[in-house]
Amino acid sequence: MIAKWLGKRVIMGTIVLIIVSFLSFFMMHAAPGNPATAYYGGNAQTLTTGEKERIEQAFGLDKPVLFQYGTWLGEALQGNLGYSAKEGRPVSTILLERLPNTLQLIVLTLFLVTITSIWLGLQAGMKEGSLLDRGLSIFSIASSAIPPFWLGILFIMVFSITLGWLPSSGMNDVRGDGGLVDRLYHMVLPLTVLVISHVGIFARFLQDSVKVENHSYYVQVARANGVSEREIRSMILRNAVIPYINYVGVTIPSFFGGSIVVETLFSWSGLGQLLVKSVMVKDFPVLMGAILIIGVVVVICLFIIDVLMICLNPRLRRGGFV
Amino acid sequence: MEVLSNKGGDHIFKIENVAVHLNGKYLIHDVSFTVPKGQITAVIGESGSGKSTTLSALLGMLPAQAVMEGSILFNERNLMELSEQERAGLRKKHFFTIFQDATNSFSPTLKIKQQLYRLTASRLGQKEEAFLGKITAILKDLNLPEDVLNRYPFELSGGMLQRCMLACAFYNEPDVLMADEPTSALDMLHQQEFIKLLKNLHARLGATIILITHDLGVAAIADSMIVMKNGEIVEAGQVAEIFKEPKHPYTKRLVANHF
Ligand SMILES: Nc1ncnc2c1ncn2[C@@H]1O[C@H](COP(=O)(O)OP(=O)(O)O)[C@@H](O)[C@H]1O
Ligand SMILES: [Mg+2]
Numbered sequence: 001m002i003a004k005w006l007g008k009r010v011i012m013g014t015i016v017l018i019i020v021s022f023l024s025f026f027m028m029h030a031a032p033g034n035p036a037t038a039y040y041g042g043n044a045q046t047l048t049t050g051e052k053e054r055i056e057q058a059f060g061l062d063k064p065v066l067f068q069y070g071t072w073l074g075e076a077l078q079g080n081l082g083y084s085a086k087e088g089r090p091v092s093t094i095l096l097e098r099l100p101n102t103l104q105l106i107v108l109t110l111f112l113v114t115i116t117s118i119w120l121g122l123q124a125g126m127k128e129g130s131l132l133d134r135g136l137s138i139f140s141i142a143s144s145a146i147p148p149f150w151l152g153i154l155f156i157m158v159f160s161i162t163l164g165w166l167p168s169s170g171m172n173d174v175r176g177d178g179g180l181v182d183r184l185y186h187m188v189l190p191l192t193v194l195v196i197s198h199v200g201i202f203a204r205f206l207q208d209s210v211k212v213e214n215h216s217y218y219v220q221v222a223r224a225n226g227v228s229e230r231e232i233r234s235m236i237l238r239n240a241v242i243p244y245i246n247y248v249g250v251t252i253p254s255f256f257g258g259s260i261v262v263e264t265l266f267s268w269s270g271l272g273q274l275l276v277k278s279v280m281v282k283d284f285p286v287l288m289g290a291i292l293i294i295g296v297v298v299v300i301c302l303f304i305i306d307v308l309m310i311c312l313n314p315r316l317r318r319g320g321f322v
Numbered sequence: 323m324e325v326l327s328n329k330g331g332d333h334i335f336k337i338e339n340v341a342v343h344l345n346g347k348y349l350i351h352d353v354s355f356t357v358p359k360g361q362i363t364a365v366i367g368e369s370g371s372g373k374s375t376t377l378s379a380l381l382g383m384l385p386a387q388a389v390m391e392g393s394i395l396f397n398e399r400n401l402m403e404l405s406e407q408e409r410a411g412l413r414k415k416h417f418f419t420i421f422q423d424a425t426n427s428f429s430p431t432l433k434i435k436q437q438l439y440r441l442t443a444s445r446l447g448q449k450e451e452a453f454l455g456k457i458t459a460i461l462k463d464l465n466l467p468e469d470v471l472n473r474y475p476f477e478l479s480g481g482m483l484q485r486c487m488l489a490c491a492f493y494n495e496p497d498v499l500m501a502d503e504p505t506s507a508l509d510m511l512h513q514q515e516f517i518k519l520l521k522n523l524h525a526r527l528g529a530t531i532i533l534i535t536h537d538l539g540v541a542a543i544a545d546s547m548i549v550m551k552n553g554e555i556v557e558a559g560q561v562a563e564i565f566k567e568p569k570h571p572y573t574k575r576l577v578a579n580h581f
Contacts, residue, residue, distance in 0.1 A: 217426035222440070224381055224421075225490075226414025231440050235429045242431070314431055314474045 009306070013299040017292065018073065024291045025069045033282055034061070059085075072288060081292070082285035091289040094274070099293060101171060102263070102270030105187065106255050109194040114248065116195070117202035121244075122237055124203070125210025136203055143200035148258055152193045152265040159189060169267035190266040194258050198251070205247050209240040242312050249305035256294050334359040334498060334530050335380065340392035342375055342384060349375045349388070350553040357498075362524060362531040364541035364561065366576070367550030373534045376550070377502055380532070381419065382409035414445045418496035422503040424483035428475040434486060435471035442493040460492045464519060481512030488519055492527070499523070500532045505540060517543060538565075538580040549573050 034056075047055070056062050060071065075082065081091040124136040160168035167186050172178045213219060213236040222232050260272035267273070271290050278287040310316045335357035342349045350372035357363050365373050378384045380394060382401055394401040396416075401409065413419075421427055428437050435454075443453035458468055464485045470478060478486070484504060491499050501520070505513040521543055524531055535541055547564055549557040549572065556570040568574045 217421070217423055218429045220383075221419075221421055221427045222429075223410075224383055224413060224419045225417075225441055226410055226445050227440050228445070231444065235432060238431050239429060312431070315476055318474065318477065 009303055013303065016299060017295045020295045021073065021076070021288065021292055022069060025072065025288060026065065028284060028287060029065045029068075072285075076288075076292065081289040084283055084286045086281055086283045087286070091285045094286060095271070095289050095293050098269055098271050098274050098290075099297075101268060102256075102259060102272060103297070104183075105190060105194065105259055105263070105268065105270060108187070108191055109198070109255060109259075110248075110252075112191070112195050113198045113202055117199050118206055118237075118241070118244070120199075120203040121206025122210055122233070122240075125207040125240070126214065126233060126236070128211060128214070133207070136200075136207055140200035140204035143196055146197065148193050148197040148261050149265060151196060152189070152262060155189050155193060156265075171268055190262045190268055193262050193265075194255070197258060198255065202244075202248070202251075206240060206244045209243050210236055213240045238312075242309070245305060245308055245312065249302055249309075252301045252305070253298055256298065332359050333357055334397060335532075336395040336398075337376075337380075338393045338395075340376075340379055340390065340394060342379055342388050342390050344385060344388045348553055350379070350550075353392070353550075353553075353555055355548050355555060355558055357530060357532060358546065359530055360528050361545040362533055362543060364544035364547040365532065365534045365550060366536060366538065366541050366547060368536060371550040372553040373536075373550055374502055375553075377419075377500055377532070377534060380500065381413060381417065382406075383413075416497040418491045418494050418499050420484070420487045420491065420499070420501040420504045422507055424480045424487060424504075424507065425475065427487060428483060430475055432474075433471070434473050434475065434478070437475075438471070438486060438490060438493075441487075441490045446494070457489065457493060460489045461486075463492070464489055465515075479512075481508050481515070484508060484512070484516055485519065488516070488523065491529075492523060495527050496529060498530045498532065500534075502534045503536065504533075506536065513540075538576055549576075 053062070060068055063071075072082070079092075081095070083090055084094060087094060120132075120136055124130070124133045127133055156168040159166045166189050167173070168189065171186050172182050173186075216239075219232060219236065222235070256272065259270065260275060262268065263270045263272035264276050271294055274286065275290045275294075277283075278290060333356040337356070338354050340353040341351045353372070353376060355363075365376065367373050375384070379390060380396075380401075382404070384390060390402070396412065401412075404412070428434070438457055439450060439453055442448075442457065443450065454471075457471070461468060461470060466482060466485055466489065470482060470486065475483060484507075487504075504520075505516050508516060517540060520531070520533075523529065531544075533540065533544055541547055541561065542565075544561050546559065547561045548555055549564070549570065551570075551572050557564065557568065557573045564573060565577060568577045
C-alpha cells in the first residue's frame with residue numbers, strides 16, 4: 001500500500017516538474033535576445049550573418065522550440081543537464097556547487113520561522129485580546145507589507161555601512177578559513193531578512209487556528225470538567241498545528257522566491273543568484289538546470305509535508321487515505 | 323417563583339433570582355430553584371428556553387461578556403464570591419458534566435485513552451497505571467470493548483463516545499453530575515441504553531444529577547423537575563405530580579403530547 005502511494009507521488013512529482021520545465025523553456029525562448037549572440041557579449045554586433053547562423057546551429061537554436069525542448073527533456077531524464085558554454089563547465093557541476101548554499105539558507109530560515117511563529121502564535125492565540133495578541137496581528141500585516149529587497153538594503157545600510165557590525169555580501173571572509181562560524185556570521189543578515197519577511201504571516205496563521213481551537217466544543221467540554229490549562233493547551237496546539245503545517249507546505253515555493261532576492265542582494269552564491277545571473281547572460285542550459293533543481297527540492301519538501309500531515313492527522317493515517 | 327420541590331431542606335444547590343444578560347438581552351430571567359442532594363432533577367424546556375444558560379451559570383462558565391445577577395449557593399457557598407480559579411477547582415473536584423454532542427466532545431487527534439485520563443485521573447492527580455485498571459473495569463461495565471482506549475474519536479459512534487463520557491463520571495464519582503441533553507444526538511436504542519446506565523450510576527454512586535432534556539420520556543427518570551420557557555421557570559415540582567397534574571399551559575401541552 002505504501003509502495004503504491006509512493007509510486008503515485010513520484011509520478012505526480014515528475015509530471016509537475018515536466019510542466020514547470022516546459023513552461024520555463026517556452027517563456028525563456030519567447031523573451032527577447034538570443035543566447036548565441038549574448039555569448040559573445042559586446043562583440044555580438046561584429047558578427048556576420050553567416051557566423052551568427054553557424055553559432056546558432058552549434059547551439060541547436062535553428063531547430064523548432066518544441067524540438068529543442070524535447071532534446072533537453074530527453075537528456076535531462078537521463079541525468080544530463082547539458083553544458084554551459086558561458087562557464088565552460090557541465091551544468092550539473094555548477095548546480096551541485098550552489099545547491100548546498102541555498103539549502104543552508106532555506107533550511108535555517110524554515111527552522112527559525114517555524115519555531116518562532118509556533119511559539120508566538122500559541123502565546124498570542126491563547127490570550128485573546130491581550131497586548132501580544134493585538135501586537136502580533138499588527139506586526140504580521142506590517143512585516144508582510146515590507147518588500148524583502150527594501151528590508152535588505154535597510155539592513156545593509158544600518159548594520160554593515162553605518163555600524164560596521166556585519167558583512168553585507170559573500171558567504172565567507174576571503175582571508176578567513178572558511179569555517180562554520182564565519183559562514184554563520186555572513187548568514188546573519190540574509191537570514192534575518194528572510195525570517196522577518198515570513199515569520200509574521202506564519203505566526204498569524206497559527207494564532208488564528210489556535211483561537212479557532214480554543215473556542216471549539218471539545219475545549220469547552222475539557223474546561224467545564226476542570227482539565228488543566230496545560231493539558232488543554234497541548235490539545236489545542238496538537239490540532240492547530242495541522243492546518244499550519246499544511247500552510248507551510250503551500251508557502252515553501254515562496255521561500256525560494258525570497259531567496260532569489262536575498263541571494264542576489266547579499267551576493268550569496270546559491271541557486272537564486274545563479275538563476276538571476278543566467279537570465280542576464282541568457283545561459284539557457286544553466287537556467288533550465290537551476291529551475292529544474294529548485295523544482296525537485298520543492299517537490300521533495302512538499303512530499304515531506306505530506307508525510308508529516310499523515311503522521312499528525314490520525315484520520316489520514318487510519319482512514320485509509322494512504 | 324416559589325419552588326417547593328425539597329421540603330426537607332437538604333439541597334446541594336440553591337439558585338435565587340438568577341438572571342443572565344448578554345449585550346442588553348436577557349437569556350434567563352428570575353430563575354430560582356433548589357437541587358435536592360442525591361436526587362435527579364430534570365430541567366425541561368424547548369430549544370432556546372435557557373436550559374444550557376442555566377447550566378453554564380451553575381458551572382461558572384458563562385460567556386465573558388455576559389452579566390449575571392442573583393445568587394447561586396453550592397453547599398451554602400456563594401459561587402458569585404469565588405474567583406475564577408476557585409470555580410475551576412469546583413468543576414474539577416465536585417462536578418462532572420456531559421454535553422449533548424459526544425462526537426465533538428473529544429479532541430480529534432488524541433487517543434481515547436489519553437483523553438479519558440485527562441478527564442479523570444489527571445484532574446485528581448493520579449498516575450496512569452492506577453487509571454488503566456480502574457477505567458478498563460468501568461468500560462466493561464458500560465458495554466464498551468477495551469480497545470476503545472486505543473481508538474481515535476472518529477473511529478467510535480456517538481453512542482460509544484457518550485458512554486465514554488459516562489465512564490468518566492463513574493470514575494470521578496462527582497458530587498454533582500450535570501448532563502446537557504446527553505441523549506438527543508443518539509438514536510432510540512442508544513438513548514434508552516444511556517438512560518439505563520445513568521440510572522445505574524445514580525443507584526451506585528448516589529450522586530446528585532441535573533439532567534437537561536427536552537424529552538419528557540427522559541425526564542421521567544427524575545425525582546423532581548423544572549420546566550423552562552423563554553428564559554423563565556414556568557413550573558417546578560415532583561415529576562410524578564407534574565405528570566399527573568400539569569399547571570402551566572405549556573406543561574399541559576407537553577404532557578398531553580407525551581401520553
Ligand atoms: N453565547 C450566546 N450569545 C448570544 N445568545 C445566546 C448565547 N447562548 C445562548 N443564547 C441565547 O440564549 C437563549 C437561551 O439559550 P440556551 O440556554 O442555549 O437554551 P436551551 O439550552 O434551552 O436550548 C436563546 O435565546 C439563545 O439564542
Ligand atoms: Mg441547550
